[in-house]
Amino acid sequence: MGFSNMRRQEQKQKTRRAIIDAAFSLLDEQRSLSNLSLREVARVAGIAPTSFYRHFKDIDELGLTLVDEAGLALRQLMRQARSRIDAGGSVIKTSVNTFMEFAVENSNEIRLLLREYSGISPAFRAAVSREIQHFTQELSDYTASHTGLSRQLANLQAEAMVRLVFSAGAEAIDATQVQRELLGQRLIQQLKFIAKGAVHYGGSNR
Amino acid sequence: MGFSNMRRQEQKQKTRRAIIDAAFSLLDEQRSLSNLSLREVARVAGIAPTSFYRHFKDIDELGLTLVDEAGLALRQLMRQARSRIDAGGSVIKTSVNTFMEFAVENSNEIRLLLREYSGISPAFRAAVSREIQHFTQELSDYTASHTGLSRQLANLQAEAMVRLVFSAGAEAIDATQVQRELLGQRLIQQLKFIAKGAVHYGGSNR
DNA sequence: AATTTGAGCGTACAACTGTGCGCCAATTTA
DNA sequence: TAAATTGGCGCACAGTTGTACGCTCAAATT
Numbered sequence: 001m002g003f004s005n006m007r008r009q010e011q012k013q014k015t016r017r018a019i020i021d022a023a024f025s026l027l028d029e030q031r032s033l034s035n036l037s038l039r040e041v042a043r044v045a046g047i048a049p050t051s052f053y054r055h056f057k058d059i060d061e062l063g064l065t066l067v068d069e070a071g072l073a074l075r076q077l078m079r080q081a082r083s084r085i086d087a088g089g090s091v092i093k094t095s096v097n098t099f100m101e102f103a104v105e106n107s108n109e110i111r112l113l114l115r116e117y118s119g120i121s122p123a124f125r126a127a128v129s130r131e132i133q134h135f136t137q138e139l140s141d142y143t144a145s146h147t148g149l150s151r152q153l154a155n156l157q158a159e160a161m162v163r164l165v166f167s168a169g170a171e172a173i174d175a176t177q178v179q180r181e182l183l184g185q186r187l188i189q190q191l192k193f194i195a196k197g198a199v200h201y202g203g204s205n206r
Numbered sequence: 207m208g209f210s211n212m213r214r215q216e217q218k219q220k221t222r223r224a225i226i227d228a229a230f231s232l233l234d235e236q237r238s239l240s241n242l243s244l245r246e247v248a249r250v251a252g253i254a255p256t257s258f259y260r261h262f263k264d265i266d267e268l269g270l271t272l273v274d275e276a277g278l279a280l281r282q283l284m285r286q287a288r289s290r291i292d293a294g295g296s297v298i299k300t301s302v303n304t305f306m307e308f309a310v311e312n313s314n315e316i317r318l319l320l321r322e323y324s325g326i327s328p329a330f331r332a333a334v335s336r337e338i339q340h341f342t343q344e345l346s347d348y349t350a351s352h353t354g355l356s357r358q359l360a361n362l363q364a365e366a367m368v369r370l371v372f373s374a375g376a377e378a379i380d381a382t383q384v385q386r387e388l389l390g391q392r393l394i395q396q397l398k399f400i401a402k403g404a405v406h407y408g409g410s411n412r
Numbered sequence: 413a414a415t416t417t418g419a420g421c422g423t424a425c426a427a428c429t430g431t432g433c434g435c436c437a438a439t440t441t442a
Numbered sequence: 443t444a445a446a447t448t449g450g451c452g453c454a455c456a457g458t459t460g461t462a463c464g465c466t467c468a469a470a471t472t
Contacts, residue, residue: 007469008418008419008468008469008470009415011469012418012419015419022414029258030326030327032238032240032325032326032327033250034238034241035240035241035326037458037459037460038459038460038461039458039460040459041458041459047419047420047421048420048421049421049459049461050365050420050421050422050461050462050463051419051420051421053461054418054419054420055419059460074275082330084466097424101246101448113324114324115324115326117324117376118320118323118324118376119238119321120236120237120238120241120323121236122322140390147374156392156396156399157396157399159392159396160370160399160400162394163369163370163373163374164366164369164370166373167369167372167373168369170323170324173326173329184379186362186365189362189367189407190362190363190366191402192400192407193362193400193402193403193404193406193407194366194399194400194403195403196399196402196403196406197398197399197400197401197402197403198399198409199405200403200406201395201398201399201402201452206420211461213439213440214438214439214440214447214448214449217449218440218449221450235469243428243429243430244426244429244430244431245429245430246429253449253451254450254451254452255429255430255448255451256430256431256432256433256450256451256452257449257450259431259453260448260449261449265430324455330430
């Protein structure tokens with residue numbers, strides 16, 4: 001076609017990007033990975049339906065790519081939160097605020113993860129599960145090394161916290177700013193419950 | 207048709223049941239409400255596609271009916287748990303066990319609720335949200351009246367607990383018996399964290 | 413300069429979807 | 443007994459889907 005002075009690989013990458021972006025933009029609205037139509041993605045990406053196959057074997061392969069990208073975003077979130085915490089500030093409060101901000105900015109990615117976590121496709125569920133597992137593990141390691149908690153307890157605590165945060169996150173996405181603020185307040189308090197509880201069971205015994 | 211000595215209403219109810227059951231059985235596998243096809247439901251129910259409209263205006267109307275039925279099951283669960291608790295036994299342990307048993311027996315209903323809770327359709331999400339809200343409220347009332355917790359704290363505690371239970375429930379459904387057992391153990395411990403934490407913040411004051 | 417490669421396209425097809433329309437026949441009502 | 447109601451059906455239609463096939467033509471390779 002008329003893309004004169006542009007090397008092949010470059011152009012291919014560009015189109016691939018267009019496909020991925022198109023998919024993400026569609027997930028904005030009323031679609032999940034499982035009912036994303038190849039033709040619609042192609043339409044939004046500005047390519048012919050059949051051209052899709054030059055980049056992905058399946059719609060499922062595209063789906064997994066999206067999950068990967070979203071997982072990457074999640075790890076960025078983790079890093080961002082940690083650096084903020086190390087710069088001083090309450091661990092829980094900072095984490096929740098970071099998560100909330102992030103959920104607004106990267107709503108597409110977060111939405112994707114939340115939906116597919118309990119979604120239809122076992123493959124997608126597994127992929128998301130892995131990402132969240134990873135997330136939990138990092139949190140667990142962090143708290144284990146920054147508190148006196150045993151690995152066992154740190155794990156339980158981290159898992160519970162992540163579950164709570166993601167559950168609240170699901171509501172936060174479609175909420176207004178005020179609702180989100182309130183939700184954050186409640187979440188912080190609830191996370192404190194867990195933190196206190198975990199310390200109680202591990203700290204001074206009984 | 208050949209349903210001779212059967213009054214009209216009876217037969218209509220029967221067909222309606224067949225449709226609902228067909229839908230539930232389809233949700234068993236790889237479908238959510240949002241990609242349930244009218245024709246497929248009709249096929250499984252053993253009726254012509256167009257006959258569907260004699261019972262539901264939409265596929266969405268059927269969906270809301272299913273959510274309602276599942277919500278009903280949820281309230282049964284609540285009652286069952288309470289009666290077991292009142293018969294003596296740890297609150298948390300009994301509740302979790304009841305929930306796990308229930309999730310296995312009524313896996314269709316629970317699965318439906320879990321999926322649509324973070325699903326695609328705002329209407330379904332809202333419907334499920336209402337059911338869970340109801341569930342949370344009952345738990346909150348129960349703990350408020352059985353412990354010294356303030357309404358405020360009881361609410362927070364109940365919300366956190368329900369979030370945790372449902373999140374774990376999502377995993378429990380597709381798990382093996384052994385995995386489920388382990389999951390239950392962890393969940394119990396995590397709920398204890400929350401309970402202890404809530405008491406700490408409300409009980410003897412800081 | 414000649415050849416190979418490969419991204420992108422258009423056409424085509426079979427499978428599926430939701431739903432409008434009119435008919436039938438059994439139950440209910442008059 | 444005659445008339446009205448209504449659950450269920452088949453047919454038909456337009457729209458959407460995934461994907462196979464073969465072509466083009468610029469870029470890369472020889």
